[in-house]
Amino acid sequence: MNKLNRLLKFLINSIFIITIGCKEEIVLTNQNYSSVLVVDGLISNEKGPYTVKLSFTSPLNDYSITPATNCLVTISDNKGNTETLSETMPGYYTTSATGIQGKIGNSYKLTLETSDGNKYESEFQEIKGLVEIDTINAEFTKKEHLDYPFGLPGYQFYVSTKIASNPNNYFLWIIEETYQYTADYKLDAIWDGTNILIEGADTISGYENLYRCWKTQKASNIFTGKTSNLVIPQIKNKPILFVGTNSKKLQERYSLLLKQYTVSFNAYLYWNSLEGILEQENILTTTQPYNLIGNIYNINNPNETVFGYFTVGSMSQKRIYVNTPTDVPFYYDLCYLTYDYAEIFKPLKAPVFLILLENGFWAEVKEPCIDCTSNGGSNEKPDFWVDY
Numbered sequence: 001m002n003k004l005n006r007l008l009k010f011l012i013n014s015i016f017i018i019t020i021g022c023k024e025e026i027v028l029t030n031q032n033y034s035s036v037l038v039v040d041g042l043i044s045n046e047k048g049p050y051t052v053k054l055s056f057t058s059p060l061n062d063y064s065i066t067p068a069t070n071c072l073v074t075i076s077d078n079k080g081n082t083e084t085l086s087e088t089m090p091g092y093y094t095t096s097a098t099g100i101q102g103k104i105g106n107s108y109k110l111t112l113e114t115s116d117g118n119k120y121e122s123e124f125q126e127i128k129g130l131v132e133i134d135t136i137n138a139e140f141t142k143k144e145h146l147d148y149p150f151g152l153p154g155y156q157f158y159v160s161t162k163i164a165s166n167p168n169n170y171f172l173w174i175i176e177e178t179y180q181y182t183a184d185y186k187l188d189a190i191w192d193g194t195n196i197l198i199e200g201a202d203t204i205s206g207y208e209n210l211y212r213c214w215k216t217q218k219a220s221n222i223f224t225g226k227t228s229n230l231v232i233p234q235i236k237n238k239p240i241l242f243v244g245t246n247s248k249k250l251q252e253r254y255s256l257l258l259k260q261y262t263v264s265f266n267a268y269l270y271w272n273s274l275e276g277i278l279e280q281e282n283i284l285t286t287t288q289p290y291n292l293i294g295n296i297y298n299i300n301n302p303n304e305t306v307f308g309y310f311t312v313g314s315m316s317q318k319r320i321y322v323n324t325p326t327d328v329p330f331y332y333d334l335c336y337l338t339y340d341y342a343e344i345f346k347p348l349k350a351p352v353f354l355i356l357l358e359n360g361f362w363a364e365v366k367e368p369c370i371d372c373t374s375n376g377g378s379n380e381k382p383d384f385w386v387d388y
Contacts, residue, residue: 037068037120039296039308041110043075043102044261044315045127049095050075050102052085052110057307067091070115075100078107078124102127102312110296110310119299125312128262131169132316134160134234136258140325143242153328154244157256157320161225164233170226170268172313175219175241176257178382181248184335185355186211187370189362193350196362210370212252213377214385222275224268246331248375250324253388258320261313270294270309321386335369 041052052075054068067090075095076082083100085093102108107124114120137158142151159173187207190197197204223240227233241256243249263271270293298304337355338344344352344364353370354362368374 035066037114037118037296037306037308039110039112039120039294039306039310041308042261042311042313043100043108043127044313045102045104045130046259046315046317048099048101049097050100051088051095052093052112052310054091054093054112054114068114072113074111076109076111077103104128104130104314108312118301120296120306121299122295122297122310125264125267125295125310127312127314128169128264129166130314130316131164131166131171131260131262132162133258133260133318134162136160136256136318136320137237138256138320138322140322143244145244148246148331152244152246152331154242154250155254155322156239157241157243157258158237159235159240159258159260160237161227161235161260164227167233168226168228168265169233170228170263170265171224171235172261172263172267172271172311173223173225173240174259174261175221175223176216176259177219177241177243177249178214178216178255178257178385179249179251180212180214180253180385181251181372181375181377182212183210183372183374184369185365187353188356189354191345191350191352191354193348196354207370209379210372213372213375213379214382215375215377216382217376220278222271222278224272224275226268244331245324245328248330248332250322250328251330253321253323255319255321255385257317259315259317261311261315263311263313266295267309267311267313271311319384323388335365338364 035056035058038055038057039052041050043050052073054071054073056066056068058066069087069090071087071093073085073093074082075085077100081100083095085095088094104127107126109122109124111121112119137160138155139158140153141156142153143156145152161171187199187204187210189199190204190207199207219241221241223238225235225238227235240258243254294306294309296306296308296310298306339361341362344362353365353367355365357363373379
């Protein structure tokens with residue numbers, strides 16, 4: 001469960017000691033639990049389809065996410081265009097590829113009705129004028145970390161915007177990361193119970209192309225910025241994501257796709273507040289989220305608590321690739337090897353997955369250890385991927 005879901009559970013199950021601008025222990029109470037609707041949606045000038053995710057919070061000690069299914073969800077603009085979204089998977093509602101399109105200068109609102117008849121909506125929000133990304137830079141450095149006394153090696157990424165024509169601009173940065181990595185070990189052979197089949201010499205169907213993978217995912221971090229406090233409306237070298245060597249992300253090659261949304265002041269306030277909370281290591285000792293109010297409300301009961309935000313903004317994007325320098329230490333666990341031949345070649349144990357050690361002996365690894373897709377990636381290279 002990610003930090004955001006933990007935060008939502010925490011908010012609905014807690015009583016806050018409100019101290020603006022301070023850090024203070026939060027006292028949890030055993031109050032009755034009530035599920036709260038969570039809305040996560042976005043529309044921009046980027047070509048659709050657009051997706052709105054609806055769910056309900058669950059009890060503090062329950063790590064499941066309850067999707068809000070069978071809802072009626074629509075996106076409308078101020079020109080009279082409306083589209084009803086389709087539920088493509090439980091709790092996920094998506095426009096069609098040829099459906100409503102976000103345009104700079106137009107305004108958009110979200111309307112939804114849950115399966116129990118409750119109706120919710122946002123106010124119309126205008127897609128602000130576009131401010132483009134100027135550069136993304138990456139610096140290989142070490143970051144202070146409690147678990148790594150000598151610092152955690154990794155890449156620190158920075159973003160700079162172009163100079164805006166409007167002095168007051170508010171940004172939300174969302175990151176999609178793709179990385180090339182390998183399985184822990186490369187398969188050398190399989191014992192089928194009778195013979196040792198050598199990879200490359202014998203037929204080992206289904207395992208030939210499972211050593212190298214690519215994985216694409218959204219970073220869980222939130223980054224915001226503004227130019228309203230600057231003499232020149234341009235953000236320069238703002239630190240955003242840090243990627244360390246405590247995972248396989250930097251094992252071979254890493255790509256960061258940065259999407260920069262120019263949003264309204266109210267949207268900035270919401271996401272900036274959430275950014276401040278999520279960057280804390282311990283949600284229970286963090287700045288009080290007294291102003292975490294979204295823009296979705298119950299039409300018939302405006303006092304009902306609703307989490308989340310329907311975000312509207314113009315989008316600029318850039319991609320960067322980095323390779324990890326040689327001789328950099330990595331800090332992630334590798335699969336366990338079995339060296340005992342009596343254990344490896346037990347009758348009826350086949351198939352057994354084998355790697356050949358430098359000393360000429362065989363060692364056993366479990367199947368996920370030679371299958372890179374077991375870590376959630378794909379062995380098909382993405383169309384956008386650029387090699388070294």
